[in-house]
Amino acid sequence: MNGYASTATIAQIAQRLRGAKHIAVLTHARPDGDAAGSVLAAVRALRAVGLRADGFFCGSVDPNIRALAREGETMHGNPPTMDPNIDLALLVDTGSWNQVEPLDLWLKSMAGRVVGLDHHGRGDPIASDRVIDTSAAAATQIVAQLVEALGIDLRKHGGRHSIAEALFTGLATDTGWFRFQSVTPAVLALASRLLEAGVDHVYLHQLLEENGRPARLGITACALSSVTLHREGRVALMLLGLGDFAATGASSDDIGGIVNIPLTIGGIGMSCLLSEQSSGVTKCSFRSKSAAEGQPSIDVNAFAAQFGGGGHVQAAGARISKPLAEARALVESALQAVVLKGHS
Ligand SMILES: [Mn+2]
CATH class of the missing domain: 3.90.1640.10 (inorganic pyrophosphatase (n-terminal core))
Structure with a gap:
């Protein structure tokens, strides 16, 4: 590239x-x-x-x-x-x-x-x-x-x-x-x-x-109840399975922006949302906070590149051709290597 x-x-x-x-x-x-x-x-x-x-x-x-x-x-x-x-x-x-x-x-x-x-x-x-x-x-x-x-x-x-x-x-x-x-x-x-x-x-x-469908509330609740924190609370990971979409009537069109919610918490610098697609692919969204007060942004573009995806430093995505559980394991393992702090 x-x-x-x-x-x-x-x-x-x-x-x-x-x-x-x-x-x-x-x-x-x-x-x-x-x-x-x-x-x-x-x-x-x-x-x-x-x-x-x-x-x-x-x-x-x-x-x-x-x-x-x-x-x-x-x-x-x-x-x-x-x-x-x-x-x-x-x-x-x-x-x-x-x-x-x-x-x-x-x-x-x-x-x-x-x-x-x-x-x-x-x-x-x-x-x-x-x-x-x-x-x-x-x-x-x-x-x-x-x-x-x-x-x-x-x-x-x-x-x-x-x-x-x-x-x-x-x-x-x-x-x-x-x-x-x-x-x-x-x-x-x-x-x-x-x-x-x-x-x-x-x-x-x-x-x-401000024009979402009501099903967005239900799928947001599913995402938030799935949150796990990694790397001493600096990284949030959320998962949405096909069952969550079926139970709430939501589709992948209803989940835009949900990945940003964990970034409203102090100390969380990166957020990941993995959502299962009916095709067997897991769609991954990665976001990080802006650099501020001497804290550099976590480079989610580089993170996504490991899975063949990309985007920008603070917003990127990837599609992993594996079911949700396997994609989760891959992402969790990659999270261990994320550089949380740049040069100081
Ligand atoms: Mn653009």
């Missing part, structure tokens, strides 16, 4: 997009706020300058995320049906083959005709021309540069289902609503411009964070 770095500039990507006849804008399966926001902002911007562009989502899509898109902006499917006339793909918020599995064959058929914008530290050379900026708090922070390079005035694109709304969605969700260390003056300056354009941030917060 070394060598996952920029191979082009924003201006070069903009030029390739301008020369395309029909652009597919794609992201990782099960798009989150940043992935969906990046796709939607790009589709809207490309259409605003007269280009033909469609967004594609694959894997299960949270209904609240789906509500961000206007009818006809994105196509869904697993894999989605791709129009044979598409001559360029724009891949956003990922560059890893294992995150785009439903699109795998299609993307391979498009070799050399894929451009990418990403802020992850690990990835594969799916996009030949790509901008990788790991300092960006969200992929939409990079998409915002593309929007600018296309000559779009954000002030004219700020209402519901607008370019600015999609950009703000990614920026807010990938920074934990502006709490994480990745929040810089540039992030807040962009957020400020987006609010000036007319983004309704309260609506977006309610749509994405």
Whole structure:
């Protein structure tokens, strides 16, 4: 995975997009706020300058995320049906083959005709021309540069289902609503411009964070009652089995954010949530607290990499192709080696 770095500039990507006849804008399966926001902002911007562009989502899509898109902006499917006339793909918020599995064959058929914008530290050379900026708090922070390079005035694109709304969605969700260390003056300056354009941030917060189904309460209770503490109370581990989902009527769409709850406790620096999937795979989410007061963050990206996963220093995930009990044993054993404190 070394060598996952920029191979082009924003201006070069903009030029390739301008020369395309029909652009597919794609992201990782099960798009989150940043992935969906990046796709939607790009589709809207490309259409605003007269280009033909469609967004594609694959894997299960949270209904609240789906509500961000206007009818006809994105196509869904697993894999989605791709129009044979598409001559360029724009891949956003990922560059890893294992995150785009439903699109795998299609993307391979498009070799050399894929451009990418990403802020992850690990990835594969799916996009030949790509901008990788790991300092960006969200992929939409990079998409915002593309929007600018296309000559779009954000002030004219700020209402519901607008370019600015999609950009703000990614920026807010990938920074934990502006709490994480990745929040810089540039992030807040962009957020400020987006609010000036007319983004309704309260609506977006309610749509994405305060719109869960009642079953979420039951599955949260299951997760919390499963907590075990490791490494002298510095690491929390929670487990959700298929029985928990059956008993509460919850699905994997209902568990977003539960992994963060143990981090509300002083002294807990890392939290893990393992949830059993009907496919026999165990989905793992890892989170750590921001570095503060001289305490570095625990690097959950490196932790997830041991299981073939990844993400960011403070938020990462992995899929372990083993049942819950075996995945638990693997994670517990790996936890023994986690570096809790960096250099002092
Ligand atoms: Mn992202």
